[in-house]
Amino acid sequence: EIEEEELRARTFMQIIDSRDATLSNKVTLASWAYASNLTEENLQYQLKVSAEAAKQIKEDWQEIIKYNWRVFDDGDLKRKFEKYSILGVSALPEEKYSKREKIISDMEAVYAKAKICDYKDQERCDLALEPEITRVFETSRDPEELKHAWVEWRKKTRIVRDLYKEYVDLSNEAARLNNFTDYTEMWLDDFESSDFRQQVQKLWEQLKPLYLQIHAYVRFQLRKKYGDIVSEKGPIPAHLLGNMWAQVWEHVEGFSQPFPGKVKLEATPEMVKQNYTPFKMFKLAEEFFVSLNLSAMPPLFWERSILEKPNDGRELVCHASAWDFYDGKDFRIKQCTQVNEGDLYTAHHEMGHIQYYLQYKHQPVIFRKGANSGFHEAVGDVMSLSVSTTKHLKKIGLLDSDFTEDPEVSINNLYKVGLDKIAFLPFGYLMDLWRWDVFSGKITPDEYNCKWWELREKYQGVEPPTNRSEEDFDPAAKYHIVANVPYIRYFVSFIIQFQFHRALCEKADQYDPNDPTKKLHECDIYQSAAAGNALANMLQMGSSKPWPEAMKELTGQPNMDAGALLEYFDPLLKWLKAENKKNGAFIGWESSNKKCS
Numbered sequence: 001e002i003e004e005e006e007l008r009a010r011t012f013m014q015i016i017d018s019r020d021a022t023l024s025n026k027v028t029l030a031s032w033a034y035a036s037n038l039t040e041e042n043l044q045y046q047l048k049v050s051a052e053a054a055k056q057i058k059e060d061w062q063e064i065i066k067y068n069w070r071v072f073d074d075g076d077l078k079r080k081f082e083k084y085s086i087l088g089v090s091a092l093p094e095e096k097y098s099k100r101e102k103i104i105s106d107m108e109a110v111y112a113k114a115k116i117c118d119y120k121d122q123e124r125c126d127l128a129l130e131p132e133i134t135r136v137f138e139t140s141r142d143p144e145e146l147k148h149a150w151v152e153w154r155k156k157t158r159i160v161r162d163l164y165k166e167y168v169d170l171s172n173e174a175a176r177l178n179n180f181t182d183y184t185e186m187w188l189d190d191f192e193s194s195d196f197r198q199q200v201q202k203l204w205e206q207l208k209p210l211y212l213q214i215h216a217y218v219r220f221q222l223r224k225k226y227g228d229i230v231s232e233k234g235p236i237p238a239h240l241l242g243n244m245w246a247q248v249w250e251h252v253e254g255f256s257q258p259f260p261g262k263v264k265l266e267a268t269p270e271m272v273k274q275n276y277t278p279f280k281m282f283k284l285a286e287e288f289f290v291s292l293n294l295s296a297m298p299p300l301f302w303e304r305s306i307l308e309k310p311n312d313g314r315e316l317v318c319h320a321s322a323w324d325f326y327d328g329k330d331f332r333i334k335q336c337t338q339v340n341e342g343d344l345y346t347a348h349h350e351m352g353h354i355q356y357y358l359q360y361k362h363q364p365v366i367f368r369k370g371a372n373s374g375f376h377e378a379v380g381d382v383m384s385l386s387v388s389t390t391k392h393l394k395k396i397g398l399l400d401s402d403f404t405e406d407p408e409v410s411i412n413n414l415y416k417v418g419l420d421k422i423a424f425l426p427f428g429y430l431m432d433l434w435r436w437d438v439f440s441g442k443i444t445p446d447e448y449n450c451k452w453w454e455l456r457e458k459y460q461g462v463e464p465p466t467n468r469s470e471e472d473f474d475p476a477a478k479y480h481i482v483a484n485v486p487y488i489r490y491f492v493s494f495i496i497q498f499q500f501h502r503a504l505c506e507k508a509d510q511y512d513p514n515d516p517t518k519k520l521h522e523c524d525i526y527q528s529a530a531a532g533n534a535l536a537n538m539l540q541m542g543s544s545k546p547w548p549e550a551m552k553e554l555t556g557q558p559n560m561d562a563g564a565l566l567e568y569f570d571p572l573l574k575w576l577k578a579e580n581k582k583n584g585a586f587i588g589w590e591s592s593n594k595k596c597s
């Protein structure tokens with residue numbers, strides 16, 4: 001009677017799948033409505049729809065667990081039941097479920113609506129994170145102005161500290177109702193690898209020497225520019241690195257290029273000169289995907305996406321995001337796009353999510369996810385690795401027409417990419433190192449902030465511009481913390497995207513380890529259908545198979561491997577080591593003299 005039960009189970013799964021599609025569409029529409037217009041009415045509607053969905057999911061789950069799915073023959077059917085048998089946060093009793101949903105929505109709204117006063121004009125107090133405060137970090141070279149923005153933003157976002165503690169407790173309660181030890185274990189279940197944390201720790205250890213070199217070089221350059229506020233051997237003051245969270249450092253490139261005096265490697269002036277608009281930026285991104293024989297954006301994408309910040313006075317979540325509405329037709333991006341190079345790469349990043357949605361839209365809903373969440377974050381960045389090459393930027397007319405390649409310019413560009421990709425690694429790691437310990441109880445609420453700064457110093461070698469205390473709650477200054485979005489996916493992405501890039505560059509005949517004229521960091525896969533087809537074959541799998549099988553499908557081997565990133569940046573590592581030696585730059589950092597109490 002196993003066969004008979006398996007037949008019934010197959011029919012039942014089809015019913016569950018279509019029910020899941022309808023429900024997911026409704027929940028996503030309500031969530032989009034609120035995120036795009038943060039009114040009380042839209043919040044109430046989102047909470048109502050979310051509560052109803054949780055109720056329905058719990059009812060379906062009662063049915064699902066009645067099947068003896070562990071002994072089924074059909075692996076595909078088994079995998080569906082295995083995934084549906086984990087109820088998730090819907091396991092919470094209704095009022096606790098809604099309480100937790102409201103807490104997350106409220107924390108996200110605080111972040112989205114937060115405003116600070118202008119350093120130069122204290123009367124003007126309407127500066128939002130995007131675009132105003134972001135622009136200060138990218139353009140100001142006044143340490144006092146940067147410190148003001150850094151401190152004031154954190155004063156406005158730390159007010160969620162008590163909400164966050166409740167969110168942690170409710171999330172752990174939900175995890176335990178799913179037979180996980182805590183919410184950390186529930187998050188990590190996604191990676192389907194029992195030793196995932198060890199794998200990630202080992203990857204960081206392989207990458208740390210490269211990070212130490214770029215950290216030492218950047219600190220040396222910042223000390224030259226800003227003087228003694230940057231110590232010779234201590235951590236780097238976080239407000240001087242061109243980014244609110246010091247997570248990417250490309251905005252210090254202008255005054256720290258390995259070979260100064262070379263042509264500027266920035267596309268922004270050309271974009272402005274050529275009257276680029278956000279729409280044109282996304283059209284350019286689409287054209288890159290189509291050139292690889294991948295899918296164009298469907299009509300609804302252009303009709304329903306929000307590609308620039310609305311100027312009708314509404315409040316909305318500006319943090320860039322890509323949305324799947326689970327009906328095979330409606331896919332959207334919401335991004336408060338500015339016309340600059342960084343946002344052009346973000347546009348490619350977000351469109352990478354949409355491409356993944358399009359490639360797996362034929363899958364049952366339960367498999368319409370990345371092979372793991374790091375895969376989803378990597379797709380768009382793989383495109384940007386090609387787009388950001390000087391040869392590509394020149395090809396699309398975004399570099400000076402009289403631009404000429406030479407080995408020093410190549411190092412300058414590799415350095416610029418490194419200020420994004422290498423600098424990011426410890427931040428991408430420590431975000432969830434902190435949260436894993438918070439959910440597991442190793443970090444208690446009375447030490448939330450000072451443990452955060454311990455990790456920021458230990459892994460990233462940065463320090464706050466002023467002393468901190470437990471009055472502060474600096475993790476909440478970062479979107480993903482208040483929005484309940486895991487982060488280790490980005491650390492994974494920044495490693496595997498180089499494995500994907502290397503595989504695609506070989507397919508595009510743009511890279512050959514034995515041919516010095518086909519270097520990995522100069523590869524541009526543009527217009528290679530061979531590369532695009534190989535990528536599509538992997539993307540179409542969705543999460544229907546464990547991620548090592550998807551990794552093997554594209555790269556020929558099943559593991560995460562730092563080797564591709566190290567190979568890509570090897571010429572830069574050689575240059576940095578020599579330069580740091582020549583400058584007598586201190587490698588690593590001594591403990592900070594800033595206090596947290």
Ligand SMILES: C=C(C[SeH])C(=O)N1CCC[C@H]1C(=O)O
Binds near residue numbers: 319321346349490
């Ligand atoms: C662009 C997105 C939306 Se999925 C993002 O959150 N990213 C992309 C890179 C890292 C991380 C961040 O901004 O912190």
Ligand SMILES: [Zn+2]
Binds near residue numbers: 349350353376377
């Ligand atoms: Zn993303």
